[in-house]
Amino acid sequence: MNSNELRQEEARYEELQKLSQELRIPAFEAFLQLEVRDREGPVIKQIRRRSHSWVRNAYNWLLSQLAGAPANDSTFGAGYINIKNTGGSVLSGSNYRLDLRSPSNYLAGAGDASFGIQVGSGSNPDSFEDYALQAQIPHGVSAGQLSHTEVTRSESYDAPTRVFKVEMLRYLNNNSGADIGVNEVALVPKISASVDSGGYAPSPTLVARDKLPSTVTVPNTGQLKVTYTIQLTYPA
Amino acid sequence: MNREEQKYRELRRLGQELHLPIPEAFWELEVRSRDGKVIQHLKQRSHSWVRNAYNTMFCQLAGKDANDTTFGAGKISGKDTGGAVRTLSRALGTDYNGSCDGLTPGTGHGYRGAAASDSTGIVVGSGTAPESFEDYALQTLIPNGTGAGQLSYVASEPHAISYDAVGRILKNSLARFFNNNSGGDVNVNEVGIIFYTQYNGYKYIYSRDKLASTVTVPNTGQLKVTYTIQLTYPA
Numbered sequence: 001m002n003s004n005e006l007r008q009e010e011a012r013y014e015e016l017q018k019l020s021q022e023l024r025i026p027a028f029e030a031f032l033q034l035e036v037r038d039r040e041g042p043v044i045k046q047i048r049r050r051s052h053s054w055v056r057n058a059y060n061w062l063l064s065q066l067a068g069a070p071a072n073d074s075t076f077g078a079g080y081i082n083i084k085n086t087g088g089s090v091l092s093g094s095n096y097r098l099d100l101r102s103p104s105n106y107l108a109g110a111g112d113a114s115f116g117i118q119v120g121s122g123s124n125p126d127s128f129e130d131y132a133l134q135a136q137i138p139h140g141v142s143a144g145q146l147s148h149t150e151v152t153r154s155e156s157y158d159a160p161t162r163v164f165k166v167e168m169l170r171y172l173n174n175n176s177g178a179d180i181g182v183n184e185v186a187l188v189p190k191i192s193a194s195v196d197s198g199g200y201a202p203s204p205t206l207v208a209r210d211k212l213p214s215t216v217t218v219p220n221t222g223q224l225k226v227t228y229t230i231q232l233t234y235p236a
Numbered sequence: 237m238n239r240e241e242q243k244y245r246e247l248r249r250l251g252q253e254l255h256l257p258i259p260e261a262f263w264e265l266e267v268r269s270r271d272g273k274v275i276q277h278l279k280q281r282s283h284s285w286v287r288n289a290y291n292t293m294f295c296q297l298a299g300k301d302a303n304d305t306t307f308g309a310g311k312i313s314g315k316d317t318g319g320a321v322r323t324l325s326r327a328l329g330t331d332y333n334g335s336c337d338g339l340t341p342g343t344g345h346g347y348r349g350a351a352a353s354d355s356t357g358i359v360v361g362s363g364t365a366p367e368s369f370e371d372y373a374l375q376t377l378i379p380n381g382t383g384a385g386q387l388s389y390v391a392s393e394p395h396a397i398s399y400d401a402v403g404r405i406l407k408n409s410l411a412r413f414f415n416n417n418s419g420g421d422v423n424v425n426e427v428g429i430i431f432y433t434q435y436n437g438y439k440y441i442y443s444r445d446k447l448a449s450t451v452t453v454p455n456t457g458q459l460k461v462t463y464t465i466q467l468t469y470p471a
Contacts, residue, residue, distance in 0.1 A: 009254075012250055012253065012254060013254060015246075015250060016247060016250040016251060016254060016256065016258075019243055019246060019247040019250070020247060020258070022243065023240075023243060023244060023247060023283070024283055024284060024285055024369070025247060025258055025259065025260065025285065026259070026285060026289070026290055026293050026294075027247075027251065027256050027257075027258055028256065028257065028293070028294075028297050028298075029256065052254070052255055053255060054255055054256065054257060056469070058257065058297070059257050059467060059469055061296065061297075062257050062259065062293065062296070062297065062467065063257075063259070063406060063408065063465070063467045065292065065293065065296050065329055066259050066289070066292075066293060066442075066465055067259075067347075067395075067408035067465040068346045068347035068348075068395070068408075068410075068431065069395055069397060069408040069465075070395060070397075078399065078401065078404065078469065079399030079401065079406060080399075081397070081406070099296070099327075099329050100295070100296045100299060100327045100329065101326060101327060101329070102301075102326045102327060103295075103299040103300060103301045103326070103327060105299070106299035107299075128255070128469075128470050128471075153299060155300060157309070157310035159309065159310060162309065164294060164298075164310065164312075166294075166298035166299060166300050168299065189299060207297075230297055230298040230299075231298075232290065232293070232294045232297075232298070234287075234290055234309065234369075235369050236369075
């Protein structure tokens, strides 16, 4: 996408946000920031862009919540409400709802690459049907691996614009002995599909996957910082 | 199509194009006389997700806990229909603290009200105050009963889910009947939907709408209120 196309796209986002606020319909925006530092600390690459890719899981989750609608279909696809976890299993059941339950279900601990913020080397384009990264980069210090630190969260509110933001952040250190190319990033909370009396335990569920516009190379002994920002503009 | 409706459709189009979920909501009211004839019909958009609804959605998608002890701009908490501010060390949601209660019978929690319950599910009122983003209850609830100015609240119908493959619109509709056995006409000016969290017993209104015009339910007549939430999925 060239700079002119980016400007046009941003204008559409701004128009959407204006209408959303005027008509009092919540519209969630997401931004993605990547920053690479070499072993000596200077930033050698930085990308900031909108996340374009709430996937079907996110839509279903939102509808289940807002409408109180049950996730009772076992088929994943158009017209059905359920979630497909990163293992490819469809989670549904009579009367089940889709629920984050706790903010900690976004906050993966150090060394846990199974949820939170994930990165990968796959270069497939974004798809609304994505439920996992194409080729996740695992946690570790061997070839092709990155050391995943814990996911942290911070929040802020800007009174003049009425924008509430939550930032989720993860550092990934490259101790693999060689450069590693990152092409895709994902946001993966653990979502429940259940009722009080039973169901599935919180399960890693990809809700946004972004193919990066160009490969981000993390040099050996370097560090990648990934920040997802989710924000909602409240009405006046 | 009026200018406002054009804006709603433009918002839907942009949401679909940019992959941002844009939930829409509609109210439909239908009044029947004692002999079953439809004598009044009103359909309008719901304009009024209130702060509780925004906070709940934000808690979920952004992974935010509802831990503020105040309710208002820049704070995430819930205000129940009694006006009490409720905090949680977890996310607000139609969740562990209250099931969506699904398609099967069961009106003890969620968006479905039990028979004779005027504190959960779809509720109606006579208040004419304009909508406010800070609403947490109806202005003047019409209570359940058969006395003057009362309506008999029937148990909410099960969720009805439908999909329009052409428009890629997934809809969830909830309906509730109200019978007028009060001996006089009853006027309805406002409608709302209240979510009941079974676990801790809190009740939150998620939207309150002032009707475009008064809906009169005649003595021995019946009112059907349907609340539909829809989401347009991307291609």
